[in-house]
Amino acid sequence: MKKSTAIFFICLMFVLGGCQSGGMQESDSASIAPGGEMQSDSSSSASSVEKSAEMKTADNQDNANAPKSEESQAEEGSESTEQMIIHEAQVEAEVKSYDEGAKWILERVSAVKGYVVNQSTTQEEDDGKSGTLNIRIPESSFQSFLDQLKGSSELSVLNQSVTGQDVTEEYVDLESRLAAKEAVEKRLYQFMENAKGTEDLLTVSNDLERVQEEIESMKGRMNYLKTRSDMSNISLSLKEDALPGVTTTKLNTWERTQQEFMSSVNGLLSFGSTLIIFLAGRSPIFLLIAAIAGAAYYLFKKRFRKESPKV
Incomplete structure (x- = not known):
């Protein structure tokens, strides 16, 4: 009897232990399932972000990945660019x-x-x-x-x-932009080859012309920076500081004396002519002043004679 009772308790303990282990496995599986759902949600959100990024870059250019790869290559190559001053x-x-x-x-x-x-x-x-x-x-x-x-x-x-x-920095930036524009140019050439209609061909041609103008402008600027950094400019101002020496030219003393004499004579003649013109032009005024002065002198002299005592 005691032996059978002990066997019964042992079997009961095994049963209870098995139930607990099964419950723990179910909880573990339940905890893993939400994790799996989170992983699927993150992957879907990442794919949506990538799609939205592709849609944005598609508005700027048809193939965004190619120019980016060219830019990254140019940036890697710019590390070896020498300093340009x-x-x-x-x-x-x-x-x-x-x-x-x-x-x-x-x-x-x-x-x-x-x-x-x-x-x-x-x-x-x-x-x-x-x-x-x-x-x-x-x-x-x-x-x-x-x-x-x-x-x-x-x-x-x-x-x-x-x-x-x-x-x-400007030169390296131009290198990167030039690589991107050349990649776009290559892509536009491919579009032109595959263009089916006249309207599509004209649109691609206009875009290609615009890109080529930008490429030529970048190359011109790069050539200018390269040339100016390779050849420095010096503006040199020179001034002679020599003592004056004895002149070897003809002095022309007699000719210069004659010129000075004639200049003096002409000055005197000009002054006399101006004086005569002044006196002749103002003669009525001078005559009136002289008449008034003469009359005043006559009256003063006559009055002085009357007042003076006779001897």
């Missing part, structure tokens, strides 16, 4: 002889493979010659050329100013 310098200097100083500068410019953009010269009667040279120097020789000007015995630098403009 446009240097400009303003230099004022004095020279003993303008011709010799200008000749020496042109020789130095030619030695560093530079060139003269423009040159102007002015001849002053008392101050000698002066002029301006606008030259372009390779960027690698820019600072050394300025040092040569300062250390030269041919000229004396009075004033110097140097400015610089970093255009690296």
Whole structure:
């Protein structure tokens, strides 16, 4: 009896343990199911975001992925782009002889493979010659050329100013935009080949012309930045500071004396003519004044005689 009772309790404990394990499995499965639903909801929301992004980019261009890939490639390539700085310098200097100083500068410019953009010269009667040279120097020789000007015995630098403009960021940005526009151009060519109607062909042609104009504008700007950063600009003002020497021209003493004498005679004649014209023109006024003065003198003299005592 006791043995059968013990067996009964053992069987009851196994049954109760099995029920508890089954309930835990059901709860675990129930907790996993909501997680699975959340995963499906996140995937659907991500796909909707991607679709909306594709719809937005489709309004700007037909194939958004291709230009983005080109831009990313351009950005990766821009990391290796060297720093581009446009240097400009303003230099004022004095020279003993303008011709010799200008000749020496042109020789130095030619030695560093530079060139003269423009040159102007002015001849002053008392101050000698002066002029301006606008030259372009390779960027690698820019600072050394300025040092040569300062250390030269041919000229004396009075004033110097140097400015610089970093255009690296602008150039890299133009590279990226150019790559994107070229990708769009390639795509428009494909559309033109597959165009079936005249209206579609005209629309694609207009878009292609606009894109090509933007591409040419970007290339022109890039070439300008490249050229200006490779060749620095120096504006050099020269002034001759030489002592005046003995003149070798003819003095023309006799001719100049005759001219001075005749100028004096003409001045006297002009003054006399002006005086005569003045007196003749104002003669009625002068005659009236003289008559009044004469009458007043006569009356005064007559009255003075009456009042004076007789001796």
